[in-house]
Amino acid sequence: MVAALAVAALLVVAPAPAHAEPDEGGTKALRDALEASAKGHIEAKAKLDxxxxxxxxxxxxxxxxxxxxxxxxxxxxxxxxxxxxxxxxxxxxxxxxxxxxxxxxxxxxxxxxxxxxxxxxxxxxxxxxxxxxxxxxxxxxxxxxxxxxxxxxxxxxxxxxxALAAVSSGPSGGFGSGGSASARPAPRNPDGSWPKESCSVNDPTTSGCITPRTLNALKQAQAAGYQRHVSCFRSGGSGEHPKGRACDFSAATGGFEDRTATGGDKSYGDRLAAWCVRNASRLGVLYVIWYRQIWHPGTGWQAYGGSGSPAADHTNHVHLSMY
CATH class of the missing domain: 1.10.287 (Helix Hairpins)
Known part of the structure; x- marks a missing residue:
């Protein structure tokens, strides 16, 4: 009887099941187009500066x-x-x-x-x-x-x-300032451009690898107080995860829950997304997706829709893609 009560108590206080790898949604063509346009914008901006x-x-x-x-x-x-x-x-x-x-x-x-x-x-x-x-x-x-x-x-x-026309209804409001641009800058080339990097360092969030620039962004986010569950490298598929150039930050404390974030979890994601944008030029950010919105360096925040699930609509995690 006592054992049964103990098990029942554990079931009551245990967190909801966490999903280790959210389905990003979107097509390969969309992700490739976003990557190419963001890289082109960043490179042109560096040359302009x-x-x-x-x-x-x-x-x-x-x-x-x-x-x-x-x-x-x-x-x-x-x-x-x-x-x-x-x-x-x-x-x-x-x-x-x-x-x-x-x-x-x-x-x-x-x-x-x-x-x-x-x-x-x-x-x-x-x-x-x-x-x-x-x-x-x-x-x-x-x-x-x-x-x-x-x-x-x-x-x-x-x-x-x-590229966003099929999944976006136009500009959106974003998520506030996210504090100051205080992240430690990632190393640049003498001319201000970003050096080419490969998936060459161990990913502390998985058994895979990430780029040094992605690792710096991860560490800086954690140093800024965003220490909930993160998953970066993901084998297979397209996009930046298999290249070690993307991380997913769960909004919930227990991991990637299959539900839309609300309350404190939503506020946490809002602050994190805004922080990523504020530090984009320091870290080498390609784009950020959170809560049906995507930030691209050329367009700012735009409305963004996936297949309707919390993972595809990015309402349960912040997606950070790196140059």
């Missing part, structure tokens, strides 16, 4: 060159005025004005010094003008590069919207 930095540096350099040109032009102007008033020393003048060999040598030395000084000023002025012209040409090139990348970002936005 780099071009703006180069333009700012070139503009500052041009300003310094133009400031030097003002001083050099004034010096060359003084030489021209002096030459006009006094005339230039020449061999004939030296012979006529010199009273002896010593004075002739002295005047010859003076002529050489003046010629070297004036010649250097003229050369420096010409070189600085050339530098200024090159800087202006480089600035014009950066402006063209920025226009190119802006157009590329617009194209990738259209690609994402086209």
């Amino acid at each position: 780099n071009s703006k930095k180069r333009q700012a540096a070139l503009t500052a350099e041009l300003k310094r060159i133009e400031s030097r040109l003002v001083g050099l032009s004034a010096q060359v102007g003084e030489v021209a005025v002096q030459s006009y008033k006094l005339g230039r020393l020449n061999a004939t003048g030296l012979l006529l004005q010199s009273t002896g060999p010593e004075q002739l040598l002295q005047r010859a030395a003076e002529l050489d010094v003046l010629a070297q000084r004036d010649g250097k000023r003229l050369r420096t002025l010409a070189e600085e003008r050339d530098r200024a012209n090159l800087a202006k040409l480089a600035i014009d090139a950066e402006v063209r590069e920025q226009l190119k990348q802006v157009n590329q970002m617009a194209k990738k936005k259209r690609d994402a919207e086209k």
Whole structure:
């Protein structure tokens, strides 16, 4: 009798059964299109940011060159005025004005010094003008590069919207700010782009592997307080899970429950989804899906619908895909 009561008590307090791997829903074509458009947008944004930095540096350099040109032009102007008033020393003048060999040598030395000084000023002025012209040409090139990348970002936005057309009804409200962008940034290439990574490190959530960038995102999310059940690597199928570039974060404390999150579980998912977006550029996020909404770097939050189940509609877990 006592044993039966104990078993009954355990059944009452035991959590609902958890599903280890939610069915993401959606088609392979949709996932591939979202991945391609998000990558294209991120790469174009990095090139745009780099071009703006180069333009700012070139503009500052041009300003310094133009400031030097003002001083050099004034010096060359003084030489021209002096030459006009006094005339230039020449061999004939030296012979006529010199009273002896010593004075002739002295005047010859003076002529050489003046010629070297004036010649250097003229050369420096010409070189600085050339530098200024090159800087202006480089600035014009950066402006063209920025226009190119802006157009590329617009194209990738259209690609994402086209891919989402079948499962989205348009823009949505998102899930708030999610706090500050405080995650530790993942390593980037010197030019600001994301290095290519493979599924090369152990996944602490499964027996599989994930990329170093995905591991960093997982650790940073956990460090930010999002420590409920997570599952990253998944063998088979398409999308980023088999590549070690995605993680699913359960909304419920007990795992991936086959029910739509409400109350505190919904609030937890809202905060996590917003945190992922706030830290997207630091972590290398491709897109985030939560509660019938998807965040894409080119479109922002959009309505998103699956097959109607909590897993397919992502109402029981937050899906994070990485670059």
